[in-house]
Amino acid sequence: TQDHKGIFTRLPFSEVTDKDLTFFKDLIPGRVVTDEDDLKSHNIDWLRTVRGHSKLLLRPKNTEEVSNILKYCNDRNLAVTPQGGNTGLVGGSVPVFDEIIISTALMDKVISFDQVSGSLVCQCGCILESLNQYLEGQGYIMPLDLGAKGSCHIGGNIATNAGGLRLLRYGSLRGTVLGLEAVLPNGTVLNCLNSLRKDNTGYDLKQLFIGSEGTLGLITAISILCPRKPSSVNVALLGCESFSKVLQVFTLCRDLLGEILSAFEFQDLESMNVVQTHLKLMNPLQESPFYILIETAGSSVQHDEEKLNVFLAKALESGLVNSGTVATDQSKIKSVWALRERITEALAHDGYVYKYDLSIPVEKLYALVEETRVRLGRTAKRVVGYGHLGDGNLHLNITSESHSKSLVAALEPFVYEWTAQHCGSISAEHGLGFKKRNHIYYSKSPEAVQLMQILKKLLDPKGIMNPYKTIPSSG
Ligand code: FAD
Ligand code: MLT
Numbered sequence: 319t320q321d322h323k324g325i326f327t328r329l330p331f332s333e334v335t336d337k338d339l340t341f342f343k344d345l346i347p348g349r350v351v352t353d354e355d356d357l358k359s360h361n362i363d364w365l366r367t368v369r370g371h372s373k374l375l376l377r378p379k380n381t382e383e384v385s386n387i388l389k390y391c392n393d394r395n396l397a398v399t400p401q402g403g404n405t406g407l408v409g410g411s412v413p414v415f416d417e418i419i420i421s422t423a424l425m426d427k428v429i430s431f432d433q434v435s436g437s438l439v440c441q442c443g444c445i446l447e448s449l450n451q452y453l454e455g456q457g458y459i460m461p462l463d464l465g466a467k468g469s470c471h472i473g474g475n476i477a478t479n480a481g482g483l484r485l486l487r488y489g490s491l492r493g494t495v496l497g498l499e500a501v502l503p504n505g506t507v508l509n510c511l512n513s514l515r516k517d518n519t520g521y522d523l524k525q526l527f528i529g530s531e532g533t534l535g536l537i538t539a540i541s542i543l544c545p546r547k548p549s550s551v552n553v554a555l556l557g558c559e560s561f562s563k564v565l566q567v568f569t570l571c572r573d574l575l576g577e578i579l580s581a582f583e584f585q586d587l588e589s590m591n592v593v594q595t596h597l598k599l600m601n602p603l604q605e606s607p608f609y610i611l612i613e614t615a616g617s618s619v620q621h622d623e624e625k626l627n628v629f630l631a632k633a634l635e636s637g638l639v640n641s642g643t644v645a646t647d648q649s650k651i652k653s654v655w656a657l658r659e660r661i662t663e664a665l666a667h668d669g670y671v672y673k674y675d676l677s678i679p680v681e682k683l684y685a686l687v688e689e690t691r692v693r694l695g696r697t698a699k700r701v702v703g704y705g706h707l708g709d710g711n712l713h714l715n716i717t718s719e720s721h722s723k724s725l726v727a728a729l730e731p732f733v734y735e736w737t738a739q740h741c742g743s744i745s746a747e748h749g750l751g752f753k754k755r756n757h758i759y760y761s762k763s764p765e766a767v768q769l770m771q772i773l774k775k776l777l778d779p780k781g782i783m784n785p786y787k788t789i790p791s792s793g
């Protein structure tokens with residue numbers, strides 16, 4: 319774990335005093351956490367790579383409490399870090415020094431659900447999987463899904479603009495989030511919580527908060543458009559000999575599966591090895607350099623099966639895939655998805671993880687993994703590539719027994735320069751957080767970053783909202 323005390327200078331925020339504690343205890347009795355042991359898991363990130371030193375965690379239950387907390391912190395010049403499920407992968411959800419952690423765990427109520435339009439309004443701390451279960455009972459699903467669904471909060475998803483496994487079908491949160499409510503650092507409640515599909519009255523302020531990683535305000539409630547639950551879901555796992563064949567399968571898929579295609583994920587052999595080794599998951603296929611996971615979701619079992627069969631026959635006949643298995647029942651679907659979804663977890667068992675989340679034009683996407691493998695040789699334990707191929711999103715992960723400065727030096731700036739040269743983005747879906755904020759210039763112009771800094775200053779003049787994160791400080 320990297321401890322940033324010493325490497326980094328703490329900005330001149332106030333420190334929490336007994337008087338402050340008294341104020342918070344009066345405001346939210348029984349929900350002020352100061353016990354060191356209770357704070358431990360909130361001070362360290364999911365990857366266990368960054369650690370902060372907060373001495374105070376607050377657990378508000380509603381917007382008014384968040385507003386009172388932020389107004390007080392702003393007046394007192396106390397820095398804060400909003401925290402949802404703490405599953406973020408770029409060190410954004412934990413304090414760097416002693417920032418006060420504001421947990422959204424108790425803000426977990428559904429406010430309303432419209433059966434006809436499918437719009438769900440809820441508090442920010444609802445767990446993604448719980449929302450999905452709630453909706454399934456009403457014939458709907460959430461428009462996003464990710465491996466961290468069991469612990470991530472919808473507010474955290476929106477604050478990071480999470481992509482995930484269904485983006486190919488339902489699009490980004492920038493389209494499905496209909497409205498949100500956020501509390502600004504001075505305590506102002508910004509109510510943009512409408513549920514309209516169309517609303518062209520002025521600037522679309524909610525977009526500023528989507529992907530803002532807790533640096534502009536705390537998202538307290540959201541309105542999101544949910545799709546109908548598909549009555550027919552199929553999953554196919556296919557083996558492929560080369561990456562160029564993976565791309566051809568993608569084109570074939572879009573041609574033959576069309577509107578029922580709901581996911582197109584890929585993983586290389588090394589990432590299959592890692593889930594087999596550390597999680598003891600069973601690979602139902604023969605060993606292949608690449609695997610593709612395709613999901614279809616539609617409204618007619620027969621129609622979808624027919625389409626899938628035509629596609630599979632063609633893919634096998636033409637030699638684009640060498641093996642395959644199809645899952646139609648819930649438990650097999652789950653076990654096939656686990657091979658892809660649980661790579662992140664398996665990698666965490668492999669050692670120290672160097673994680674890169676890149677958008678790269680698809681034809682070039684795997685070349686980076688191959689070049690990295692050659693470049694690192696035997697200095698890395700593993701170099702693995704997987705991701706949301708349908709979205710042009712590569713997850714390049716490297717592991718080693720323990721953190722190695724020389725490995726970092728071999729990886730950076732190499733990975734970022736390579737990505738920029740190929741017109742990609744150095745963060746496709748995880749955000750910049752603490753770890754990547756200074757690399758923003760690989761993907762954004764100085765003018766764009768400067769405007770971000772101006773916006774930050776406007777909304778958060780004292781800089782108390784998640785300092786040291788997302789954008790470089792304006793100095
Ligand atoms: P946290 O980790 O608690 O916070 C993330 C950031 O948002 C922090 O900067 C925090 O300050 C801020 N924040 C949190 N809540 C709020 C709020 N209410 N208001 C303002 N700011 C807030 N990401 C993807 O995009 N796609 C994936 O497929 C994916 N899969 C994952 C799989 C695993 C196993 C894991 C561990 C992570 C994965 N992620 C993925 C990372 C992803 O960013 C998070 O899982 C999720 O979106 C973060 O939600 P959270 O509630 O845990 O937020
Ligand atoms: C995924 O797609 O599995 C997630 O984004 C997590 C990761 O990149 O490891």
Ligand code: ZN
Nearest residue numbers: 482706713747
């Ligand atoms: Zn991902």
